[in-house]
Amino acid sequence: MARTVLLTGGGRGLGRATAEKLAVLGHRVILVARNPAAADAAVDEILHRHPRARVEGRSVDLSALTEVGSYASTEAERGDPIDVLFHIAGVMQTSATRRLTVDGYEETLAVNVLAPFVLTAGVLPALERSASARVVTVSSRLHLPGSRGAPVDFDFDDPQLARGYNPDRAYKNSKLAVLWFTYELQRRLAPRPITANAVCPGFVPATAAASTTGVMRFVMSSVMPHMPFATSVDAAAESFVFMAVDPSLEGVGGKFFGEQHPIESSPQSRDPEQSRRFWELAERLTGAVGAR
Numbered sequence: 001m002a003r004t005v006l007l008t009g010g011g012r013g014l015g016r017a018t019a020e021k022l023a024v025l026g027h028r029v030i031l032v033a034r035n036p037a038a039a040d041a042a043v044d045e046i047l048h049r050h051p052r053a054r055v056e057g058r059s060v061d062l063s064a065l066t067e068v069g070s071y072a073s074t075e076a077e078r079g080d081p082i083d084v085l086f087h088i089a090g091v092m093q094t095s096a097t098r099r100l101t102v103d104g105y106e107e108t109l110a111v112n113v114l115a116p117f118v119l120t121a122g123v124l125p126a127l128e129r130s131a132s133a134r135v136v137t138v139s140s141r142l143h144l145p146g147s148r149g150a151p152v153d154f155d156f157d158d159p160q161l162a163r164g165y166n167p168d169r170a171y172k173n174s175k176l177a178v179l180w181f182t183y184e185l186q187r188r189l190a191p192r193p194i195t196a197n198a199v200c201p202g203f204v205p206a207t208a209a210a211s212t213t214g215v216m217r218f219v220m221s222s223v224m225p226h227m228p229f230a231t232s233v234d235a236a237a238e239s240f241v242f243m244a245v246d247p248s249l250e251g252v253g254g255k256f257f258g259e260q261h262p263i264e265s266s267p268q269s270r271d272p273e274q275s276r277r278f279w280e281l282a283e284r285l286t287g288a289v290g291a292r
């Protein structure tokens with residue numbers, strides 16, 4: 001059955017690849033990119049290759065939370081159901097300089113978690129119009145304790161890393177927080193026929209290269225994709241398609257997936273008390289009213 005899928009990160013990377021695959025399967029895709037030029041270019045490219053595709057572009061800078069909120073209300077007010085809301089966009093900084101968004105939020109937390117929080121709250125009426133809807137977030141195995149780089153260390157008293165900023169930590173914390181958001185969303189959505197799951201695409205150096213510079217970018221884009229532990233863009237996009245529309249996931253919620261199968265997220269991510277605490281923090285930070 002054809003579904004309406006709203007996905008972020010549609011301008012390039014895994015979001016762009018997933019948009020094309022979903023469109024080829026006959027689904028209606030609403031592709032969100034950062035600016036009109038990126039949205040138009042992605043839509044034109046997909047239509048050029050697949051003239052019968054149903055794909056529409058929207059432009060939203062996810063680091064500007066006020067813009068995200070007003071876009072979400074406009075999308076919900078169109079009156080159409082949205083069957084799948086897929087938060088694919090994400091940032092991974094490399095610089096040791098802490099970057100703030102136009103609204104004054106630490107950028108990684110804003111784009112990776114607060115934007116999905118605000119967007120979900122805003123389009124909830126459209127999800128509720130669907131007979132059975134899905135919200136899918138993208139986390140990462142890097143949130144697991146012991147993963148390479150600075151350890152995950154989410155401090156509720158300093159969620160935006162005003163003290164001791166480290167780009168690795170900001171990324172890992174955001175991917176832990178996106179799990180808290182997803183699991184709490186699943187609890188709050190019940191008994192509505194809307195599920196919330198998270199997914200890790202695996203290590204996809206071909207797209208992760210965009211977050212690197214210099215020699216590292218060369219290594220990530222040219223050498224790493226040939227490594228046995230690397231996942232291809234095509235395989236990662238397939239697993240995103242699975243999350244979005246595979247019938248086997250009907251009614252399945254509150255889970256973390258790897259390559260088309262459930263995997264374990266960290267014990268900390270599974271703590272309902274911390275999930276609730278994060279939800280309340282996100283509400284305070286954004287002023288958005290989440291699902292009740």
Ligand SMILES: NC(=O)c1ccc[n+]([C@@H]2O[C@H](COP(=O)([O-])OP(=O)(O)OC[C@H]3O[C@@H](n4cnc5c(N)ncnc54)[C@H](OP(=O)(O)O)[C@@H]3O)[C@@H](O)[C@H]2O)c1
Nearest residue numbers: 009012013014034061062063089090140203204207208210
């Ligand atoms: N690649 C991996 O190995 C890997 C592993 C685990 C998880 N992930 C996650 O998978 C998701 C997709 O990653 P990817 O590999 O496709 O990365 P990517 O190629 O760097 O793509 C990131 C996407 O996010 C968009 N984005 C970033 N900031 C934005 C903003 N302020 N407003 C609107 N869009 C914005 C980018 O748009 P612009 O073109 O405008 O920047 C781009 O479309 C991310 O959430 C990432 O954290 C990736």
